[in-house]
Amino acid sequence: MKTQTHNPFVLALKARNLSVEIHRHSAYQIVLSNDNPFTSTINGNLCEHIHGFLIKPQVKHHCIAEKGTLNILNIEPYSTVGLDLASRFQKDQDSIVFGSAAEISDFFQTGTENPDIQPILSALLSKEEPVQYDERVTKIVEYIKANSFQQDITPQTFADIVFLSPSRLASLFKQQTGSSLSKYLLWTRLRESIYLTLSDKEKTLTDIAYDCGFYDLPQLNKYMYEMFGMPPKALKHNSDLIQVF
8 A cells, every 4th residue: 555745854054154074965965155155175176156056965075155154955865856856967967066146046946046045945845746655664754753762763663563574674665765764764863953953052962862862962973974064063053944844
């Protein structure tokens, strides 16, 4: 039996005076200037005075925008939005660089050269449609959303929910979503930790780590650094949350 679920997995942030180390992550990433041009290195290529870029997952990059604000969107690659972005790359192309606000407007078809991220979010999400999943995969997705804070989740935990062997479930989940169960769980925990970091400034990072299913703050630091090139402390003090989907 097939059931419907939505899986946009879009995380939108606004970062001020940003300077991050070289990193790469599993999401498609859109980085756009909210005011001044900035500099970035993408796969070893220096891009100066640019207004933005779109990169594929696992592409090494870093950004320097010490006198401006950047809008950053991280998009789960196997969502409808992620698959749409994947189709826009030419063969062997791993990044698309925007030299002006007009190029951004043309690419995302926003109808405006306003640097605000909301028209782009609207344009991206207008393409989002329900995804048809096997009901067992839907159960796992719903379980992860409700229980990602639990630290003792294992492959057997998921298998017991849908009465499949861990290997059979792993194969089914990967086939239907394009993501492994472990990566899906990690992305969900990171997304929630970022939401809490930026929406509850009084909450300690240690508490956030525990509340989102990480064993301790060093583990959250490790994965946050791998994903965003900065620890959660820097994210907390230099970013604002735009929206999480």
